[in-house]
Amino acid sequence: MNNKERKNHQYKAHSAEILDLKDLSYDTRYFKVKFVDPNIQEKLGEYKPGQFAIFSIPGVGEAPFSISSTPTRQSFLEFGIRKVGSITEALYKLKIGDKFDIRGPYGNGFEMDKMKDHDLIIVSGGLGAVPLRSLLLYACDKREDFKNVYFLNGARTPEDMLFREDFMAMHQREMLETHLTVDEDPKGDWPYHIGVVTKLFEKIADRVNNKNTYAIMCGPPIMYKFVIKELLKLKIPKEKIFMTLERRMKCGQGHCGHCAIGGVYTCLDGPVFTYWDIERLKELI
Ligand SMILES: Cc1cc2nc3c(=O)[nH]c(=O)nc-3n(C[C@H](O)[C@H](O)[C@H](O)COP(=O)(O)OP(=O)(O)OC[C@H]3O[C@@H](n4cnc5c(N)ncnc54)[C@H](O)[C@@H]3O)c2cc1C
Numbered sequence: 108m109n110n111k112e113r114k115n116h117q118y119k120a121h122s123a124e125i126l127d128l129k130d131l132s133y134d135t136r137y138f139k140v141k142f143v144d145p146n147i148q149e150k151l152g153e154y155k156p157g158q159f160a161i162f163s164i165p166g167v168g169e170a171p172f173s174i175s176s177t178p179t180r181q182s183f184l185e186f187g188i189r190k191v192g193s194i195t196e197a198l199y200k201l202k203i204g205d206k207f208d209i210r211g212p213y214g215n216g217f218e219m220d221k222m223k224d225h226d227l228i229i230v231s232g233g234l235g236a237v238p239l240r241s242l243l244l245y246a247c248d249k250r251e252d253f254k255n256v257y258f259l260n261g262a263r264t265p266e267d268m269l270f271r272e273d274f275m276a277m278h279q280r281e282m283l284e285t286h287l288t289v290d291e292d293p294k295g296d297w298p299y300h301i302g303v304v305t306k307l308f309e310k311i312a313d314r315v316n317n318k319n320t321y322a323i324m325c326g327p328p329i330m331y332k333f334v335i336k337e338l339l340k341l342k343i344p345k346e347k348i349f350m351t352l353e354r355r356m357k358c359g360q361g362h363c364g365h366c367a368i369g370g371v372y373t374c375l376d377g378p379v380f381t382y383w384d385i386e387r388l389k390e391l392i
């Protein structure tokens with residue numbers, strides 16, 4: 108498919124069927140879907156980690172959600188959705204086998220080719236695990252493309268850690284160097300680290316090769332400030348620090364201006380930005 112054909116498909120909404128649903132935490136649910144038309148599934152399965160899709164619920168509205176699956180496994184798409192308002196409430200009423208419309212993929216996503224042959228430090232907090240899971244699974248499936256991959260993930264409590272089983276399995280399989288932490292462990296049975304996510308840098312700092320490393324983060328805005336501090340201490344260049352940002356979006360295609368800030372359209376130029384971009388456009392965070 109050439110780029111023009113792909114763009115035409117991106118602008119249209121296509122019917123998708125729910126294949127699986129699972130609660131990831133008390134307020135976040137996993138959705139596994141596939142486009143009803145296998146042709147569309149094949150074509151739109153060529154997304155990049157870090158891109159997002161827009162869901163349409165008739166009579167309720169539209170909202171963007173990060174793609175959490177990896178393009179290396181093209182027969183379905185996965186999402187993690189937190190219930191916060193009318194669209195997400197309507198999505199929570201759907202059952203396996205129900206259909207709704209999806210358009211996309213949108214946004215710039217991560218430049219996976221640039222990251223090839225580098226070490227990666229992937230840092231996520233809370234809901235930030237949803238978009239970064241796409242990158243993690245991609246790195247697992249294309250392990251030979253990357254050198255050391257360090258994954259640092261934090262959540263408030265073990266119950267709040269999204270994709271907890273997947274990440275524990277990653278820790279056990281040792282394909283990626285995985286470090287998991289929680290701020291608090293109310294039940295007292297958490298087998299990994301306790302403390303904020305930035306404390307996990309102690310476990311990798313002496314092995315980080317700042318000449319050959321990309322760092323990628325996604326999480327609550329407060330986390331960014333402290334993670335950036337740790338990365339700058341390790342002398343990771345600003346243009347090699349990536350973060351994925353959420354801003355209010357409507358069209359996802361650069362038409363409505365909802366997401367524009369200082370001439371930057373976060374739906375087109377983002378949601379992935381470098382720390383270099385953020386420094387020049389402070390309102391982005
Ligand atoms: C690029 C992108 C990717 C996203 N990926 C995901 C994802 O993977 N999983 C997920 O659960 N959500 C994600 N979101 C957020 C999701 O789009 C919103 O939560 C959505 O608006 C919910 O719609 P709603 O009608 O249920 O709630 P609304 O009625 O729109 O909002 C309910 C509450 O959430 C707040 N809110 C809504 N959107 C945002 C936002 N972008 N940032 C901060 N607060 C917000 C509102 O102010 C309000 O308080 C993403 C947003 C963007 C822009």
Ligand code: FES
Nearest residue numbers: 357359363364374
């Ligand atoms: S969401 Fe419409 S211009 Fe970005």
